[in-house]
Amino acid sequence: MATTTKPGICRICSAHCGVIATVTDGKLTKVTGDPDNPMFQGYSCAKGRALPEIHNNPHRLLRSRKRAPDGSYADIEAERAMDEIAAKLQELIATHGPRSVAMYLGTNGLPYPASALMGNAFMRGIESPMFFTANTIDQPGKQIALAAHGHWLGGDVNFHEADSWLLVGTNPLVSKAIGIPGQNPGQGLRTAIARGMKLIVIDPRRSQTAAKAAIHLQPRPGQDVAILAGMINLVITEGLFDDRFITEHVAGFDELARAVAPFTPAYVAARADLIQQEFVDAARLFATHGDRPGMVNAGTGANFARHGSLLEYLCLCLTTICGRWQRAGEPVTRPNAMMPAYTAKAQAHPPYEGWGYGEQLRVRGLTDAVCGMPTAALADEILLEGEGQVKALICIGGNPMAAWPDQRKTLRALESLELLVTLDTEMSLTSRLADYVIAPMMQMETPAMTMGSELIKYYTSGTGIPAPYAQYTERVLEPPPDSDLTEEWLFFLGLAKRMGLELWFVNFFGGGGGRFMESPPIVLPMNAATELTTEELFAQMCSTSRIPFDEVRRHPHGRIYDVHEVVEERDADCTARLDVGNAGLLAELDEVLEEDASEVLDPDFPFRMISRRHNNYMNSSGTNLAALHRGKPYNPVYMHPDAMAELGLQSGELVTVRSPHDFIPSVVEADDSLRPDVVAMHHAFGGLPSEDGEVRERGSNIGRLIPTDIEYDRITGLPRQSNIPVAVTAGVRD
Numbered sequence: 001m002a003t004t005t006k007p008g009i010c011r012i013c014s015a016h017c018g019v020i021a022t023v024t025d026g027k028l029t030k031v032t033g034d035p036d037n038p039m040f041q042g043y044s045c046a047k048g049r050a051l052p053e054i055h056n057n058p059h060r061l062l063r064s065r066k067r068a069p070d071g072s073y074a075d076i077e078a079e080r081a082m083d084e085i086a087a088k089l090q091e092l093i094a095t096h097g098p099r100s101v102a103m104y105l106g107t108n109g110l111p112y113p114a115s116a117l118m119g120n121a122f123m124r125g126i127e128s129p130m131f132f133t134a135n136t137i138d139q140p141g142k143q144i145a146l147a148a149h150g151h152w153l154g155g156d157v158n159f160h161e162a163d164s165w166l167l168v169g170t171n172p173l174v175s176k177a178i179g180i181p182g183q184n185p186g187q188g189l190r191t192a193i194a195r196g197m198k199l200i201v202i203d204p205r206r207s208q209t210a211a212k213a214a215i216h217l218q219p220r221p222g223q224d225v226a227i228l229a230g231m232i233n234l235v236i237t238e239g240l241f242d243d244r245f246i247t248e249h250v251a252g253f254d255e256l257a258r259a260v261a262p263f264t265p266a267y268v269a270a271r272a273d274l275i276q277q278e279f280v281d282a283a284r285l286f287a288t289h290g291d292r293p294g295m296v297n298a299g300t301g302a303n304f305a306r307h308g309s310l311l312e313y314l315c316l317c318l319t320t321i322c323g324r325w326q327r328a329g330e331p332v333t334r335p336n337a338m339m340p341a342y343t344a345k346a347q348a349h350p351p352y353e354g355w356g357y358g359e360q361l362r363v364r365g366l367t368d369a370v371c372g373m374p375t376a377a378l379a380d381e382i383l384l385e386g387e388g389q390v391k392a393l394i395c396i397g398g399n400p401m402a403a404w405p406d407q408r409k410t411l412r413a414l415e416s417l418e419l420l421v422t423l424d425t426e427m428s429l430t431s432r433l434a435d436y437v438i439a440p441m442m443q444m445e446t447p448a449m450t451m452g453s454e455l456i457k458y459y460t461s462g463t464g465i466p467a468p469y470a471q472y473t474e475r476v477l478e479p480p481p482d483s484d485l486t487e488e489w490l491f492f493l494g495l496a497k498r499m500g501l502e503l504w505f506v507n508f509f510g511g512g513g514g515r516f517m518e519s520p521p522i523v524l525p526m527n528a529a530t531e532l533t534t535e536e537l538f539a540q541m542c543s544t545s546r547i548p549f550d551e552v553r554r555h556p557h558g559r560i561y562d563v564h565e566v567v568e569e570r571d572a573d574c575t576a577r578l579d580v581g582n583a584g585l586l587a588e589l590d591e592v593l594e595e596d597a598s599e600v601l602d603p604d605f606p607f608r609m610i611s612r613r614h615n616n617y618m619n620s621s622g623t624n625l626a627a628l629h630r631g632k633p634y635n636p637v638y639m640h641p642d643a644m645a646e647l648g649l650q651s652g653e654l655v656t657v658r659s660p661h662d663f664i665p666s667v668v669e670a671d672d673s674l675r676p677d678v679v680a681m682h683h684a685f686g687g688l689p690s691e692d693g694e695v696r697e698r699g700s701n702i703g704r705l706i707p708t709d710i711e712y713d714r715i716t717g718l719p720r721q722s723n724i725p726v727a728v729t730a731g732v733r734d
């Protein structure tokens with residue numbers, strides 16, 4: 001047996017853990033944390049350690065598939081698929097124009113930096129504006145809020161040095177996504193608490209993170225805007241803000257104070273069902289504790305409850321009026337390594353236009369915005385006939401049928417397309433509807449780098465790597481013998497060549513990225529570069545990196561570089577200010593006040609369904625792997641035991657969960673970490689609506705409970721994906 005071990009990077013989530021991969025006779029047999037990696041020091045999670053099962057999954061596609069008119073699938077050579085897809089796209093563009101072709105980039109774009117960028121280049125090449133990502137069904141309010149508030153060019157406070165932190169509707173011990181740095185967050189939090197950090201968590205569930213908090217507020221879901229407005233009001237009325245920071249760097253303070261004034265402690269406590277003194281204690285603790293107080297970060301739970309843009313804006317406002325940004329003379333928390341250098345300065349980058357421009361959607365008055373196109377409206381754009389109708393969709397590493405809101409509408413939309421192409425490692429729920437499924441290489445079969453994990457800090461504060469850390473690893477193994485797998489970026493280049501398109505590859509996009517770097521993005525004409533390998537393309541992408549690519553490559557176990565950058569003084573001529581008084585967003589606070597009465601629980605829907613993530617799955621990925629589901633391949637509806645007793649339900653029993661929109665079958669499971677009036681489910685499970693009978697094998701699709709066109713963020717189109725009113729009844733409805 002020939003066995004080799006090599007360093008690699010797990011990119012299942014944004015933590016990008018350095019791992020050690022064992023390959024035996026050409027097969028990936030073991031993945032563990034890398035003890036020689038200075039950032040991770042041997043850490044990995046269950047998903048990363050399951051990379052061998054993920055690669056060797058019997059469901060994995062080793063060849064691309066084409067659907068026959070009778071619905072059956074047969075293998076097709078990737079090159080042949082490209083010929084046919086290119087011809088069909090050309091025909092659609094000639095007949096219906098470029099807008100008839102849309103692209104959707106899901107979470108599995110992250111592991112393959114060139115794939116998303118080439119997909120985007122392809123869309124620019126055909127001149128279609130219809131490029132969508134999972135970002136707008138995630139936390140698009142983050143980019144909207146930054147555009148309205150401005151950016152602090154000194155960067156974030158370092159969690160590893162802070163004395164307090166406030167987390168709202170996020171569970172970073174599981175998600176590794178925000179607030180507590182994702183690089184071994186359990187260890188990071190333990191160390192912080194040991195040195196005296198006070199963590200405050202707002203979550204209707206005693207999440208893994210909330211269980212470690214100094215104060216856990218367990219409110220009714222969907223009340224985070226009111227709670228944050230209340231905290232801002234308390235900080236202002238008790239004079240706990242940073243007067244000097246506000247005088248030097250902030251505009252709109254009086255407008256903010258006026259807008260939050262109705263959110264008194266008594267009002268907030270009654271509305272969110274909190275003990276008033278606990279709310280007041282939490283606000284005071286955040287505002288006053290320690291010499292180096294920290295920031296506020298919100299996650300998906302808080303963002304999904306209707307007013308995501310306003311919610312994120314209030315997080316920035318609270319952070320800013322308390323002066324919680326890195327100041328002149330302090331170390332830069334997230335210095336660039338694989339990104340181009342930038343000089344951190346103790347000054348504001350002013351607000352900029354964030355929405356209401358660019359491509360107009362034909363529904364709900366939505367437009368393109370800094371967060372990207374509103375994905376929750378893409379099914380409508382496919383279904384709505386007339387000029388501009390979308391006829392073809394290309395999905396990269398995403399699973400609309402599992403993850404988009406309103407699954408029945410999504411099904412109608414995808415079935416009505418003239419062309420659906422997915423790039424997926426298996427016959428996912430969406431791929432089962434596709435005309436072509438392109439089988440790509442997987443994580444350990446491609447080179448890897450940490451640039452993506454570093455880059456996400458430009459989307460929002462509280463993310464990214466809090467150290468000058470970088471890692472690049474070579475391919476760990478060859479694709480399986482007899483397979484015909486493509487790298488996704490080469491698929492798009494292949495289409496472009498066939499369609500006679502001139503493609504321009506740009507090495508990063510979105511999130512204000514290019515705005516905050518000293519070298520402009522690299523623009524590569526691709527047609528001349530057909531001989532480029534992925535390794536060479538990565539080298540090009542890194543040609544303006546602060547740490548030279550060759551240097552990064554010399555340390556395959558990753559390296560924390562000796563960069564000791566400090567935040568510089570404000571430029572003498574800088575007059576820019578962070579804006580905490582955005583009129584449009586603050587006006588939405590009045591609407592929140594008015595919604596109060598209508599938020600009272602409807603007796604027909606006595607529970608609120610909240611979102612939460614599972615440690616062993618990345619959205620829908622991994623849900624069919626025994627190594628990860630360990631005999632439970634479904635997503636139960638978690639319910640407090642008292643609520644179950646009242647309904648006479650037993651753990652393991654089949655139930656029906658109904659919202660005003662639709663219903664799903666599920667399996668109930670007792671969970672005393674929830675409020676008794678709240679139930680919770682993991683998303684991205686379930687089969688097609690016709691497969692409800694397989695609930696114990698496939699789980700259930702929460703997206704079915706969610707309409708896209710009734711309650712949604714008016715800027716980003718994000719529908720209400722948490723705090724959904726539901727009823728739970730025994731037995732399965734037909």
Ligand SMILES: Nc1nc2c(c(=O)[nH]1)N[C@H]1C(S)=C(S)[C@@H](COP(=O)(O)OP(=O)(O)OC[C@H]3O[C@@H](n4cnc5c(=O)[nH]c(N)nc54)[C@H](O)[C@@H]3O)O[C@H]1N2
Pocket residue numbers: 105106107108111134135137138139300396397398399400402403404405423424425426428429440441442443611612618619620621683684702703706721
């Ligand atoms: N109700 C509800 N809805 C939600 C959420 C929620 O919490 N509740 N969360 C929202 C959020 S935050 C997000 S980001 C979206 C996620 O939405 P999506 O990104 O659309 O969904 P995923 O399930 O992550 O899709 C991953 C797909 O990639 C495939 N895949 C796995 N590995 C690879 C690979 O190596 N290469 C390629 N090409 N494909 C691969 C998987 O088989 C799967 O089909 O869902 C959103 N929807």
Ligand SMILES: Nc1nc2c(c(=O)[nH]1)N[C@H]1C(S)=C(S)[C@@H](COP(=O)(O)OP(=O)(O)OC[C@H]3O[C@@H](n4cnc5c(=O)[nH]c(N)nc54)[C@H](O)[C@@H]3O)O[C@H]1N2
Pocket residue numbers: 013107138168169170171172174175176177178202203204205207220221222223224298299300301302305610611612613614615616617618619722723
């Ligand atoms: N293991 C694992 N890691 C992941 C993912 C995964 O599927 N599995 N998905 C990745 C993706 S795509 C994303 S976007 C990130 C998301 O990362 P997070 O935003 O941290 O997502 P969750 O872990 O679901 O945590 C959301 C928390 O919000 C709470 N919550 C729900 N509704 C409300 C509400 O109305 N108010 C408040 N205050 N809290 C509420 C839930 O109880 C839950 O604890 O995670 C990423 N990391």
Ligand code: SF4
Pocket residue numbers: 010011012013014015016017044045046047048049176
């Ligand atoms: S934390 Fe994320 S990157 Fe690290 S091993 Fe787990 S899934 Fe992979």
Ligand SMILES: [Mo]
Pocket residue numbers: 134138
């Ligand atoms: Mo996400």
